[in-house]
Amino acid sequence: TALAFLVAFWKVYDTACRVFGQRPGGDRIVACIAVVAIVLAAWGACHLFSGRAAFLLVGAMLATAMTANVAHWIIPGQRKVIAQMKAGEPVDPIHGLRGKQRSVHNTYFTLPVLFAMLSNHYSFLYRGPNNWLVLLALMAAGALVRHSFVARHKARQQGRRVPWEFAGFGVLVLVGVVFALAPAPSTVPSNSAAPAASGPSAAEKRFTAVQGIVTQRCVMCHNAQLMNKNVQLHTPELVVGQAQAVYQQAVVQKLMPFNNATGMTDAERMLIKQWFESGAATK
Numbered sequence: 001t002a003l004a005f006l007v008a009f010w011k012v013y014d015t016a017c018r019v020f021g022q023r024p025g026g027d028r029i030v031a032c033i034a035v036v037a038i039v040l041a042a043w044g045a046c047h048l049f050s051g052r053a054a055f056l057l058v059g060a061m062l063a064t065a066m067t068a069n070v071a072h073w074i075i076p077g078q079r080k081v082i083a084q085m086k087a088g089e090p091v092d093p094i095h096g097l098r099g100k101q102r103s104v105h106n107t108y109f110t111l112p113v114l115f116a117m118l119s120n121h122y123s124f125l126y127r128g129p130n131n132w133l134v135l136l137a138l139m140a141a142g143a144l145v146r147h148s149f150v151a152r153h154k155a156r157q158q159g160r161r162v163p164w165e166f167a168g169f170g171v172l173v174l175v176g177v178v179f180a181l182a183p184a185p186s187t188v189p190s191n192s193a194a195p196a197a198s199g200p201s202a203a204e205k206r207f208t209a210v211q212g213i214v215t216q217r218c219v220m221c222h223n224a225q226l227m228n229k230n231v232q233l234h235t236p237e238l239v240v241g242q243a244q245a246v247y248q249q250a251v252v253q254k255l256m257p258f259n260n261a262t263g264m265t266d267a268e269r270m271l272i273k274q275w276f277e278s279g280a281a282t283k
Contacts (some may be wrong), residue, residue: 001048004058006039006064012037012073013065019100034105038139040064042132051126052119055135062109069102069139082254107150109210111142123255125182142167144170152165204283206237210275214239217262240280247276 016033020026041061045054058197078096084091119125125134148167155162210241214233219224222233231245232238247254250264251273257264275281 001055004262005057005061009037009041009061010065010068014068017101022063022097027101028202030101030105032246039136042135042139046126046132046135051128054124054131055116055119055126058135058144059119062113065098065107066109066113069106073102074099091199108146109145111146112139115139115142123253127254128181134177134181137173139173141170141173144173164257174281183282190270201282203278206271206275206278207282211236211239213264213268213271217257217264217268218246218250220262221257236282240282243276243280 016030023029035260036056042054042058045057048054077099081091081095104203113208116135118140119135125131125138128134145167148162148164148170151166152162189199203231219234219257222231224232224234231242233242233246251269254260254269255280
């Protein structure tokens, strides 16, 4: 299924370039077709795969098209032009036109691919229910920023103002994504296992609740027999010793459990947060 995304996008995009690329207004037609294909691919990938895999897949899809542009059009076109020049034959301009068009497309694909590939390190981008919209927003921002740099050279050659507003709008899109994904203040529900903040046994009860969460959600992959990333969490001492890592992975980045395979809830993450930030005490 994943390979189908790579092949299908290339076929759609390449066909669009072949059919419409050299017609009047063809660049806009190809751009519209490519955008629609990317939107559908982002939506489909995020519904078929985990967010983390979907972002990487869409990035790989564009990167595959970039590579194919170079391998099948840009370099072969250059070789044909050079061969014609060496043979003293008239140079067919179509090779240069096609190569330039594909090179421009690769230029606009660059930052979207970079965003998609780096998203692997930022789980807050791909964990939400509308992660496909986040992916498209990031790619659109990258394309807008890139357009400013492309237009800058042409503007300076013609003595015109550099259209930095495209980059500014791209930055605003990124800021909008940041605010949209910013976590809202949350509290532990009244029926949670968290004890009151006061009382001599509050810390002990809190740790008991946290150890129960870790046992249910984490120990199956972090125990004496299976030590993923060399981490064990099957005893109270080990939980305390790995408190920083548990807090970082389960609360801050929300990377663990991996793909949330064991179903850790937001309330459980909040309990871990409260325990760690109160000193990770056991009693």
